[in-house]
Amino acid sequence: xxxxxxxxxxxxxxxxxxxxxxxxxxxxxxxxxxxxxxxxxxxxxxxxxxxxxxxxxxxxxxxxxxxxxxxxxxxxxxxxxxxxxxxxxxxxxxxxxxxxxxxxxxxxxxxxxxxxxxxxxxxxxxxxxxxxxxxxxxxxxxxxxxxxxxxxxxxxxxxxxxxxxxxxxxxxxxxxxxxxxxxxxxxxxxxxxxxxxxxxxxxxxxxxxxxxxxxxxxxxxxxxxxxxxxxxxxxxxxxxxxxxxxxxxxxxxxxxxxxxxxxxxxxxxxxxxxxxxxxxxxxxxxxxxxxxxxxxxxxxxxxxxxxxxxxxxxxxxxxxxxxxxxxxxxxxxxxxxxxxxxxxxxxxxxxxxxxxxxxxxxxxxxxxxxxxxxxxxxxxxxxxxxxxxxxxxxxxxxxxxxxxxxxxxxxxxxxxxxxxxxxxxxxxxxxxx
Amino acid sequence: xxxxxxxxxxxxxxxxxxxxxxxxxxxxxxxxxxxxxxxxxxxxxxxxxxxxxxxxxxxxxxxxxxxxxxxxxxxxxxxxxxxxxxxxxxxxxxxxxxxxxxxxxxxxxxxxxxxxxxxxxxxxxxxxxxxxxxxxxxxxxxxxxxxxxxxxxxxxxxxxxxxxxxxxxxxxxxxxxxxxxxxxxxxxxxxxxxxxxxxxxxxxxxxxxxxxxxxxxxxxxxxxxxxxxxxxxxxxxxxxxxxxxxxxxxxxxxxxxxxxxxxxxxxxxxxxxxxxxxxxxxxxxxxxxxxxxxxxxxxxxxxxxxxxxxxxxxxxxxxxxxxxxxxxxxxxxxxxxxxxxxxxxxxxxxxxxxxxxxxxxxxxxxxxxxxxxxxxxxxxxxxxxxxxxxxxxxxxxxxxxxxxxxxxxxxxxxxxxxxxxxxxxxxxxxxxx
Numbered sequence: 001x002x003x004x005x006x007x008x009x010x011x012x013x014x015x016x017x018x019x020x021x022x023x024x025x026x027x028x029x030x031x032x033x034x035x036x037x038x039x040x041x042x043x044x045x046x047x048x049x050x051x052x053x054x055x056x057x058x059x060x061x062x063x064x065x066x067x068x069x070x071x072x073x074x075x076x077x078x079x080x081x082x083x084x085x086x087x088x089x090x091x092x093x094x095x096x097x098x099x100x101x102x103x104x105x106x107x108x109x110x111x112x113x114x115x116x117x118x119x120x121x122x123x124x125x126x127x128x129x130x131x132x133x134x135x136x137x138x139x140x141x142x143x144x145x146x147x148x149x150x151x152x153x154x155x156x157x158x159x160x161x162x163x164x165x166x167x168x169x170x171x172x173x174x175x176x177x178x179x180x181x182x183x184x185x186x187x188x189x190x191x192x193x194x195x196x197x198x199x200x201x202x203x204x205x206x207x208x209x210x211x212x213x214x215x216x217x218x219x220x221x222x223x224x225x226x227x228x229x230x231x232x233x234x235x236x237x238x239x240x241x242x243x244x245x246x247x248x249x250x251x252x253x254x255x256x257x258x259x260x261x262x263x264x265x266x267x268x269x270x271x272x273x274x275x276x277x278x279x280x281x282x283x284x285x286x287x288x289x290x291x292x293x294x295x296x297x298x299x300x301x302x303x304x305x306x307x308x309x310x311x312x313x314x315x316x317x318x319x320x321x322x323x324x325x326x327x328x329x330x331x332x333x334x335x336x337x338x339x340x341x342x343x344x345x346x347x348x349x350x351x352x353x354x355x356x357x358x359x360x361x362x363x364x365x366x367x368x369x370x371x372x373x374x375x376x377x378x379x380x381x382x383x384x385x386x387x388x389x390x391x392x393x394x395x396x397x398x399x400x401x402x403x404x405x406x407x408x409x410x411x412x413x414x415x416x417x418x419x420x421x422x423x424x425x426x427x428x429x430x431x432x433x
Numbered sequence: 434x435x436x437x438x439x440x441x442x443x444x445x446x447x448x449x450x451x452x453x454x455x456x457x458x459x460x461x462x463x464x465x466x467x468x469x470x471x472x473x474x475x476x477x478x479x480x481x482x483x484x485x486x487x488x489x490x491x492x493x494x495x496x497x498x499x500x501x502x503x504x505x506x507x508x509x510x511x512x513x514x515x516x517x518x519x520x521x522x523x524x525x526x527x528x529x530x531x532x533x534x535x536x537x538x539x540x541x542x543x544x545x546x547x548x549x550x551x552x553x554x555x556x557x558x559x560x561x562x563x564x565x566x567x568x569x570x571x572x573x574x575x576x577x578x579x580x581x582x583x584x585x586x587x588x589x590x591x592x593x594x595x596x597x598x599x600x601x602x603x604x605x606x607x608x609x610x611x612x613x614x615x616x617x618x619x620x621x622x623x624x625x626x627x628x629x630x631x632x633x634x635x636x637x638x639x640x641x642x643x644x645x646x647x648x649x650x651x652x653x654x655x656x657x658x659x660x661x662x663x664x665x666x667x668x669x670x671x672x673x674x675x676x677x678x679x680x681x682x683x684x685x686x687x688x689x690x691x692x693x694x695x696x697x698x699x700x701x702x703x704x705x706x707x708x709x710x711x712x713x714x715x716x717x718x719x720x721x722x723x724x725x726x727x728x729x730x731x732x733x734x735x736x737x738x739x740x741x742x743x744x745x746x747x748x749x750x751x752x753x754x755x756x757x758x759x760x761x762x763x764x765x766x767x768x769x770x771x772x773x774x775x776x777x778x779x780x781x782x783x784x785x786x787x788x789x790x791x792x793x794x795x796x797x798x799x800x801x802x803x804x805x806x807x808x809x810x811x812x813x814x815x816x817x818x819x820x821x822x823x824x825x826x827x828x829x830x831x832x833x834x835x836x837x838x839x840x841x842x843x844x845x846x847x848x849x850x851x852x853x854x855x856x857x858x859x860x861x862x863x864x865x866x
Contacts (some may be wrong), residue, residue: 001674004469024486024490026490026491026493029493031493033493033494036494037489037493037494039490040485040486040489040490045482045485045486045490047479047607048470048481048482048485048731049482050480052473052477052478052480052481052672052735053457053473055673056473056672056673057457057459057472057473057478057639058459059844060459060462060464060466060470060815060830061466061469061470061811061815061817062471062815063673064467064865065864065865069674069865070864070865071864092653095528095529095532095726096700096727096729097726097727098526098698098700098701098725098726099532099698099725099726100529101698102698105597112625128712129525130700131701131711132704132707132710132711133700133702133726135701135712135714136700136701136714137698137699137700137703139699139713139714140695140698140699141697142699151712152504184710198586205474226656228574233727239485239489239730240488240489240496240590240727240728240730240731241502241726241728241730241731241732241733242495242500242727242729242731243729244726253639262573264531264535264573264574264697265531265535265564265573266569266570266572266578267529267531267532267569267570268531268564269566270564270565271565271569274565274866275820275866276820277564277565277617277820278565279563279584280560280568280572281564281572283566283574290533292529292532293528293529293530293531293532293674293677294529294530294567294666294673294674294765295673295674296529296674296675296676296729297672297673297674298481298672298673298674298732298735299674299729299731299732300674300733302485302731304439308444315638336493348600350827362490377495382495384484384494387708387709387710409548420646425718430498431497431498431503431504432497432498432502432503433709
């Protein structure tokens with residue numbers, strides 16, 4: 001088992017160590033929740049001040065042109081595109097993940113229906129453990145469009161979904177909708193393999209990259225994916241409630257144009273000529289047609305700063321290097337927890353094999369999940385709890401040191417050995433867990 | 434005709450004059466475009482810094498509870514509700530105006546269809562001159578749900594719409610969708626009268642308050658309105674791309690519950706128990722079910738500062754007092770332009786009768802609309818152009834002085850009399866007009 005000194009040595013030889021300096025982190029805190037809300041980049045406050053005081057305050061309405069506000073969705077989208085294997089001009093930033101899912105899933109269903117006039121493909125397939133907002137959006141949309149949402153119990157390699165898709169059983173599946181990294185367990189799907197299985201069954205795939213974009217290398221084009229959406233405020237460090245992004249494979253954009261299918265939220269910023277103010281809707285070319293309302297300029301500026309913190313890793317090896325560090329951090333955490341916290345009822349939920357997990361580690365605890373997390377927070381180690389029983393720890397390789405992992409486990413050992421988590425104050429539930 | 438000295442005297446006796454001090458306005462500029470993007474409140478920059486550096490930077494994920502982030506949509510919604518005649522808990526801030534229109538119009542159509550099983554009411558009625566994003570959203574949604582969007586030529590008192598609704602001709606109208614103040618002409622609908630006419634015809638009404646919320650007294654409850662949406666970045670001064678708001682009359686919320694109708698963007702923040710992470714969708718009670726994705730915390734903080742600038746007017750008479758000043762400003766502008774700019778081809782587009790217009794004045798010009806606006810901007814008077822031929826000037830009574838009106842007209846006189854607007858540089862179109 002590595003010692004604290006071993007961890008310090010790992011930090012000294014970590015070629016990515018300097019990336020941490022990009023962030024304004026509270027002293028004395030170990031933040032293992034960047035997978036829920038990424039930490040604050042140092043550049044963000046000054047940039048937002050400039051946008052507010054100069055661009056808005058001084059430039060006023062002129063800044064739509066002079067400060068390039070109108071191009072922000074595409075500019076920030078391009079920066080995100082480089083992290084997820086999309087070509088320039090293929091990604092747009094807009095709205096929330098939920099709203100973007102509604103857009104792309106709606107189009108996916110229409111495209112399938114267009115080539116399936118007998119409506120033999122009636123199933124939207126997903127995992128029961130998928131993030132609820134994805135399931136809620138899909139449930140409503142599937143019902144509206146005459147499809148049925150069917151949920152399978154997922155595992156780390158899409159096994160259940162792949163089984164459901166195999167052979168003749170897959171003939172009724174229209175769209176497979178998956179989150180690449182499970183928000184609760186941290187299990188990671190093999191995007192290329194799952195996409196191949198779906199395509200072999202004649203289904204399209206919508207990928208939610210909420211817990212993978214910025215956390216590990218994603219290659220949408222390489223995996224031949226169909227649609228993708230993702231979140232701006234987790235590993236992209238865009239700030240609380242940052243806007244989300246979306247991507248659609250160009251072959252589907254071409255099919256949309258050919259079949260006169262457009263996304264349901266046909267707002268003015270996705271119009272071919274928004275400033276002609278004509279009464280009839282005509283979608284813009286390409287991914288721009290997935291924009292809807294006026295871009296959220298302030299939030300987009302903060303998101304741009306967040307994405308820059310990942311771009312800064314490129315000269316140091318980029319996402320492959322960050323992924324290698326992430327795997328080392330999560331492996332160390334698993335090893336330390338399992339060797340030091342035995343007998344306290346923690347059970348590893350995240351796949352033990354590194355290639356099968358994202359940048360987080362989750363443990364289940366039969367009764368104390370929520371309270372143990374609260375006791376850790378009081379000790380300055382921030383993870384979070386996910387109902388019903390999961391303690392979730394995210395490892396943002398941009399900011400975390402190996403010694404942080406050691407120190408976090410030390411606090412967990414203390415919480416468990418003192419039994420302090422049994423104190424009633426740690427059991428009172430807050431609104432947001 | 435009033436002189437500049439008369440205008441200065443009006444400013445000296447203006448009981449609302451001090452409200453201007455709430456804003457950080459560029460020196461030497463006359464800003465007549467607050468109806469497109471409200472100016473920067475002085476409080477916003479510091480508030481955003483606190484949210485970024487303290488709440489996000491120090492509080493991190495904890496701020497969802499400790500800084501009340503999760504309650505922002507309702508808290509800011511309540512502040513807006515006071516400006517539009519809604520009761521506490523009836524307004525939510527979320528998404529964009531376009532997205533919110535999609536939500537409420539979808540529900541309105543379902544409610545109508547629920548009591549009209551033979552589908553006799555197939556028309557969504559609006560005005561050809563309504564803001565395009567409203568028409569685009571309605572066009573798509575109407576087609577999806579088996580309705581047809583029909584456009585009439587509007588006028589200031591909803592005459593064409595009222596005529597279309599009268600007698601048996603209105604029997605096929607499901608929903609009337611209007612913007613209370615026309616974005617181009619500034620014509621103001623009588624919300625109570627138009628709503629009465631629609632209800633008499635058996636139709637529901639969706640009101641877009643983009644150019645009325647914060648500009649004049651709005652009384653949704655008093656007018657017995659059905660649904661309303663509105664914009665955060667115009668007269669509410671919430672900043673570029675600020676989130677929007679929505680309101681639904683409680684009788685429709687009750688009918689939705691009874692008939693198991695919910696809005697189409699059924700995301701997790703509108704769920705009855707978002708942090709239970711259960712796979713099945715169950716809408717929250719009341720207006721909260723119209724939330725969708727994670728609240729845009731940074732943008733909401735800026736919007737709260739903007740709404741505060743209107744709340745500050747309450748001790749001075751609130752919106753009725755602001756409306757009186759707005760009418761005085763727009764009346765003065767019309768009088769000065771018509772008396773000083775004769776013979777240059779400007780034609781008043783906005784209704785001359787004050788009760789029939791919002792807080793803006795528009796003139797059409799046969800050939801020079803765009804260029805005259807550009808020449809004015811170069812002279813420090815910012816209005817905007819709306820295709821095909823409209824020069825649009827907004828009068829935010831919170832910030833504008835009577836002398837600003839005089840000075841703006843003086844610059845307009847100069848632009849027209851020198852003919853400088855004919856210079857080719859004023860005719861080059863920018864991306865955003």
